[in-house]
Amino acid sequence: MIGMLLAETPALPLDEAGKYVAGAYVVFLVLIVVYVAIMASKLQRMEKELRELASFAEHRAEGEAAGNEREEVSADV
Amino acid sequence: MYGKGLRPLSIATVVAIAAGLSLVFFYAPLDADQGFIQKIFYLHVPLAIVALVGFIVGGVFAIAHLRSGNRKWDAYSYVAIHMSVIFGVAVLITGAIWAKASWGHWWVWDEPTLVSFLIVFLMYATYYPFRYAIEDPERQARYASVFAVTAGAFVPLNFMAVRMAQSLVHPRTFGTANGGLPGSMMFTFLVCLAATALLWVTLVKLELTAKSTSGQLKRLRRALDAPAPGGGGSRIAPEVS
Numbered sequence: 001m002i003g004m005l006l007a008e009t010p011a012l013p014l015d016e017a018g019k020y021v022a023g024a025y026v027v028f029l030v031l032i033v034v035y036v037a038i039m040a041s042k043l044q045r046m047e048k049e050l051r052e053l054a055s056f057a058e059h060r061a062e063g064e065a066a067g068n069e070r071e072e073v074s075a076d077v
Numbered sequence: 078m079y080g081k082g083l084r085p086l087s088i089a090t091v092v093a094i095a096a097g098l099s100l101v102f103f104y105a106p107l108d109a110d111q112g113f114i115q116k117i118f119y120l121h122v123p124l125a126i127v128a129l130v131g132f133i134v135g136g137v138f139a140i141a142h143l144r145s146g147n148r149k150w151d152a153y154s155y156v157a158i159h160m161s162v163i164f165g166v167a168v169l170i171t172g173a174i175w176a177k178a179s180w181g182h183w184w185v186w187d188e189p190t191l192v193s194f195l196i197v198f199l200m201y202a203t204y205y206p207f208r209y210a211i212e213d214p215e216r217q218a219r220y221a222s223v224f225a226v227t228a229g230a231f232v233p234l235n236f237m238a239v240r241m242a243q244s245l246v247h248p249r250t251f252g253t254a255n256g257g258l259p260g261s262m263m264f265t266f267l268v269c270l271a272a273t274a275l276l277w278v279t280l281v282k283l284e285l286t287a288k289s290t291s292g293q294l295k296r297l298r299r300a301l302d303a304p305a306p307g308g309g310g311s312r313i314a315p316e317v318s
Contacts, residue, residue, distance in 0.1 A: 017113040020178035024117045024171040031167050042287055049294055056301055
C-alpha cells in the first residue's frame with residue numbers, strides 16, 4: 001500500500017498545495033487564539049473575584065473602624 | 078513570582094515566530110521532491126519535537142516532586158504535560174493535513190511514526206482523568222508524578238523504537254542517508270524550532286502565572302472569610318466558578 005501511495009503522489013502544484021499549507025498554519029493560529037481566549041476568560045474571572053475581595057476587605061475595615069469609635073465613646077461615658 | 082520575565086519572553090517569542098514565518102515563506106527554497114507542501118514541515122516537525130521534549134520535561138519535574146515533596150514541581154510537571162498535549166493536538170492535525178496533501182489520505186495506520194505519536198498522545202490524554210479521579214491533593218500529586226515519570230521514560234524509548242523500525246514513507250528531517258537538509262532549509266528549520274520552543278516556554282509560564290494567581294486569590298478569600306477578630310463572622314460571596 002505504501003509503495004502504491006508513493007508512486008501515486010508526486011509533488012502537488014502550487015495552487016493546490018497552497019490551501020493545505022494555509023490550512024496547517026491556520027489550524028496552528030486558531031489553536032493559539034483559542035488558548036489565549038481561554039486564558040483571557042480566566043483572567044476576567046480572577047479580576048472579578050479580586051474586585052469582590054477588595055470591596056469586602058474595605059467594608060470590613062470600615063466596620064472595624066466604626067466599632068472602635070463606638071468602644072471609645074462608651075468608655076468615655 | 079511566575080510572571081517575572083513574562084513580558085520580554087513574550088516579545089522574544091513573537092519576534093522569533095515572525096522571523097520563522099518570514100524565513101519559511103521568503104527564504105527557504107522549495108523542496109525539489111515535495112514542492113510547496115513541504116512548508117508544513119517547518120511547523121509540524123518543531124511542534125512534534127517540542128511536544129515530545131515537553132513530555133520528558135514534565136517527567137523530570139515529576140522526579141523533582143517525588144524527591145523533594147514540593148508541590149511546586151507537581152504544578153510545573155502538570156503544566157508542562159498540559160502544554161505538550163495542546164501542542165500534540167496541533168501535531169496530529171498539521172500532520173494529517175500534510176498526509177492528505179502528500180499521500181491522499183488523512184491517516185495511514187501502517188506508518189510507525191504516526192501511530193507511535195498517536196499512542197504517546199493518547200497515553201497523555203489519560204493523564205487528566207487519572208489525575209482528577211483522585212480527590213486527596215497529596216495523593217493526586219504523587220500518583221500524577223509517578224504517571225509523568227513512567228510516561229516520560231516511555232517517550233524516548235518509543236522514539237528510538239520507531240527510528241529503528243525502518244520507516245517507509247515518513248520523511249526524516251535530519252535524515253543522514255541523503256545528506257540531510259541543505260543549509261538554508263536547516264537554518265529556517267532551526268529558527269522555527271527555537272520559535273516553537275520559546276512559544277512553549279512562554280505559554281507554560283503564562284499558565285503557571287495564572288495558576289499561581291488563582292491559588293493566591295483562594296488564600297486571600299480564605300483569610301478574609303475567617304471571622305473578624307472583633308466578632309461578626311460575616312461571610313463573603315461564594316467563589317466565582
